[in-house]
Amino acid sequence: MSANRIHRGGRGRHSRTRTLSRVLLGPILVLAGCRAPDAPGTPPGTLGSPSSPSPRPTAPAIFPMTLTDDDGVSLTLRSAPERVVTWGPSNTEILFALGEGEGIVGVSGPFDDHPAEAKAIEEIGGRGGVEPNVERVVALEPDLVLNGFLGGEEWKARLRDLGVPVFSIYAKDFDDVLEDIRTVGMLMGAPGVADALTGDMAAREEDIQAAVAAEPRVSCFFEAGYPELYTVGPQDFPFDLLLRAGCDPVTEEADAPYPLWSIERLVADDPEVYILTSEAGASPMQVAQRPGFAGIAAVRAGRVYLIDSDLVTRPGPRVIEGMEQLAEFLHPDVT
Numbered sequence: 001m002s003a004n005r006i007h008r009g010g011r012g013r014h015s016r017t018r019t020l021s022r023v024l025l026g027p028i029l030v031l032a033g034c035r036a037p038d039a040p041g042t043p044p045g046t047l048g049s050p051s052s053p054s055p056r057p058t059a060p061a062i063f064p065m066t067l068t069d070d071d072g073v074s075l076t077l078r079s080a081p082e083r084v085v086t087w088g089p090s091n092t093e094i095l096f097a098l099g100e101g102e103g104i105v106g107v108s109g110p111f112d113d114h115p116a117e118a119k120a121i122e123e124i125g126g127r128g129g130v131e132p133n134v135e136r137v138v139a140l141e142p143d144l145v146l147n148g149f150l151g152g153e154e155w156k157a158r159l160r161d162l163g164v165p166v167f168s169i170y171a172k173d174f175d176d177v178l179e180d181i182r183t184v185g186m187l188m189g190a191p192g193v194a195d196a197l198t199g200d201m202a203a204r205e206e207d208i209q210a211a212v213a214a215e216p217r218v219s220c221f222f223e224a225g226y227p228e229l230y231t232v233g234p235q236d237f238p239f240d241l242l243l244r245a246g247c248d249p250v251t252e253e254a255d256a257p258y259p260l261w262s263i264e265r266l267v268a269d270d271p272e273v274y275i276l277t278s279e280a281g282a283s284p285m286q287v288a289q290r291p292g293f294a295g296i297a298a299v300r301a302g303r304v305y306l307i308d309s310d311l312v313t314r315p316g317p318r319v320i321e322g323m324e325q326l327a328e329f330l331h332p333d334v335t
Contacts, residue, residue: 080189081103081142085144086145087108090314093314094180094181096115107123108129109123124136146169146187177316212327212334220242221269222238222239229261230258246330275305284302303329
């Protein structure tokens with residue numbers, strides 16, 4: 001389960017076509033992109049890091065612009081936002097990676113912890129953290145609320161009625177992460193910085209693909225929660241990271257983004273590699289000592305690996321680090 005979910009809830013998407021309209025010296029240019037979303041889910045070392053962005057270039061010619069978000073709602077901006085509230089740790093990370101961190105005036109909560117500067121920003125969560133406190137958001141006078149959680153149509157509508165723009169992004173796979181970063185770059189008037197960042201991420205993903213292409217695929221299991229054994233299904237983007245890193249997850253037939261898996265089924269699946277997220281709060285040694293786990297191939301071979309949850313469950317710039325680390329676990333001789 002990810003810290004980039006409201007109360008560790010799910011993430012999914014509604015089908016839509018994102019459109020961007022830009023007024024550029026008179027003519028109107030329309031750019032369109034399509035993504036295929038899915039239904040929301042239920043609870044569930046690093047080779048490098050994205051290159052540091054350069055300062056945001058001034059690009060007044062791209063405004064005003066109209067963008068349609070992942071909820072199908074259109075937003076028109078007359079100028080680049082200077083005061084932004086992020087509802088979702090991944091969105092906080094995206095803005096900082098684009099050099100826009102100083103403009104963040106509010107974040108969702110304590111999980112907005114990267115980079116360290118984010119910890120000092122005012123938290124605006126309300127009602128136990130499942131939705132923002134609308135009054136606190138309005139008091140911050142943001143030019144934009146950048147949302148990363150599914151649901152919450154009521155609070156979104158309320159903010160819009162009060163004149164606060166809301167824009168939602170939800171990533172289903174690695175390509176969606178890149179598209180969302182580019183979209184945020186457009187929103188912030190920093191398309192060049194976003195293109196450089198996503199270009200670096202895409203190049204590193206190609207390096208991973210080249211490194212593992214000649215290797216046999218490895219079966220694996222991704223633990224998102226225990227003792228209720230939650231894992232990841234093909235409907236959410238951690239599954240895509242596993243595939244690109246050279247794994248064939250044993251959960252490929254799961255019918256939910258974060259399905260509950262039985263110990264008996266796990267033993268029958270007999271994965272060669274077991275990926276343990278830090279959010280589960282266990283060590284590889286503790287996994288090996290669990291009842292019934294001794295018969296799993298990954299446990300017998302000592303191939304239970306711990307990875308920082310934030311690298312593989314937050315759809316932001318650091319997912320490429322997570323993919324690289326997964327590739328190291330799955331194919332240590334190659335990477």
